[in-house]
Amino acid sequence: MPILLFFLAHWYLSVLMQTFFLHRYAAHQMFTMSKAWEKFFYVLTFLAQGSSFLSPRAYGIMHRLHHAYADTEKDPHSPDFSNGIFDMMWKTKSFYNDIVHNRDTIPEKFKKGVPNWRWMEWFGDRWAVRIAWGTAYTLFYLYFATAWWMFLLLPIHYLMGPVHGAIINWYSHRYGYTNFEVNDTAKNLLPFDFLMMGEAYHNNHHKFGGRPNFGGFRWHEFDPAYPLIVLLDKLKIVHLRRGRDLEYM
Template sequence: MAILVFFVAHYYLSLFTQTFYLHRYAAHKMFTMNKFWERFFFLFTYICQGSSFLSPRAYALLHRMHHAYSDTEMDPHSPLFSSNAFSMMWKTKNIYNDVLNRNYAAAERFEGDYPEWNLIENIGDKWYSRLGWGTAYVLFYINFATAWWQYLLLPIHFLMGPIHGAIVNWGGHKYGYQNFDNHDHSKNTLALDFLAFGELFQNNHHKLPMRVNFGVKWWEFDPTYVAIWTLDKARIIKIKRKVTAQKLQVAA
C-alpha cells in the first residue's frame, strides 16, 4: 500500500507542477503571481519532479517552439518525425540539452518572460541531484516494497517528467478527435487524459493557446483548471485572460 500511495503521489504531483508551472505559467504566462509564490512553485517543481527536474526556461522555449512549428520538422517533439515514442523522447532530450546550454539558435527568438532561479536550475540539472533523488526512491522501495514486481515502477520515478511529456506529445498528436482545424495533427485524447490532468486536450490548446481551461465542450474536464481557478480565488495567482466557450466556433 505504501508503494502504491508513493507512486500515485509522485506521479500526480510531478504532473501537476509540469502542467501548472512549467506549461501554463513558464511557457504561456496564462496567469501571474508575486515573487514569493513564483519561487515557492519553482522549488515545489524541483521537489516533485526530483530526478527528472526540467528547467522552466528550457521547457518554456521548447514548448514555444512546439506551438510555432507544430508537426513540422522544426517541432522539437512531433510524433510525425519519430518512429516511436522512445525515439521521440531521445530527440527531445537532445534538443532540450542544447536549449538548456544555450546552444540552439532556433530557440533564441522565443527567449524571455519565464521564471528564473539559477541556484535551483543549476542544482536540478547536476548529476548528483538526479542521482540523489534516484537513490532516495530506491531506498523507499527497499524499506516498503512487498513484492519484486513493485521495483519495476522505479524507472517511471526516475524519468517522470519526460514520461509525462511523451504521453502528451505522442498521444495528443496521434490519437483522438479534433474540435478545430489547426493545420496540424493535434488531437484531444480524452480517453487517456486521466494520465495528463487536461494536457491531452491538445487540439483545443493549439487553437486557443492562452485559454486557461483546456476543455472547450461541456464534457471536456480539465482538472488543472480547477486548481488554477481555486488559486485565483485565493489570490495566490491572477488569471490574465478569460476566454469563454460561448465565444468559440467549435466544430460539431
C-alpha cells in the same frame, strides 16, 4: 499499498507542476505571479519531479517552439519526424540540453518573459542531485515493496517528467478525437482526463493556446488543474490574464 500510494502521489504531483508551472505559466504566461511565489513554485516543481526535474526556462522555450512549428522539422518533438517514441524522446532531450546549456540559436522572441531562477535551474540539473533522488526512490521501494513486479515502476519514477511529456507529445498527436481543425495533428487523447490533469485535451489547447482551461468544450471534458488555478487567482497568489487565446506567447 505504500508503494502504490507513493507512485500515484509522485505521478499526480509531478504532472500537476508540469501543467501548472512549466506549461501554463512558464510557456504560455496564462497568469502572472510575484517573484517570491515564482521561486516557491520552482521549489515545489523540484520536489514534485525529483530526479526528472525539468528546467522551467528550457521547457517554456521549447514548448513555445512546439506551438509555433508543430509537426514540422522545426518542432522539438514531432512524431511525424521521429522513428518511434524513444527516438522522439532522445531528440527532445538533445534539444532541451542545448537550451539548458545555452548552446541554442533560438530567436529571442521565444524567450521573452520565461522564468529563470539560475541557481535552481543549475541545482536541479546536477547529476549528483538526480542520483540522490533516484537513490531515495530505490530505498523506499526496498523497504516497502512486497512483490517483485512493484520494482517495474521504479524507472517511471526516475524519468517521470519526460514520461509525462512523451505521453502527450507522442500519443496526443497519434490517437484520440478532435473538436477543432488545427494546422497540426493535435488530438484530445482522453474524453475524460483522469491521467494528465487536463494535458490530454491537446487539440483544444492547440486551437486556443492561451486559454487556461484546456477542457470545457464537451460535457465530459473536465480540466482538473483549472479550478486550482481559479482558486489561486481568488487567493491572489496568481493573477489570471483574461481573454487570452494567443497561439503560443
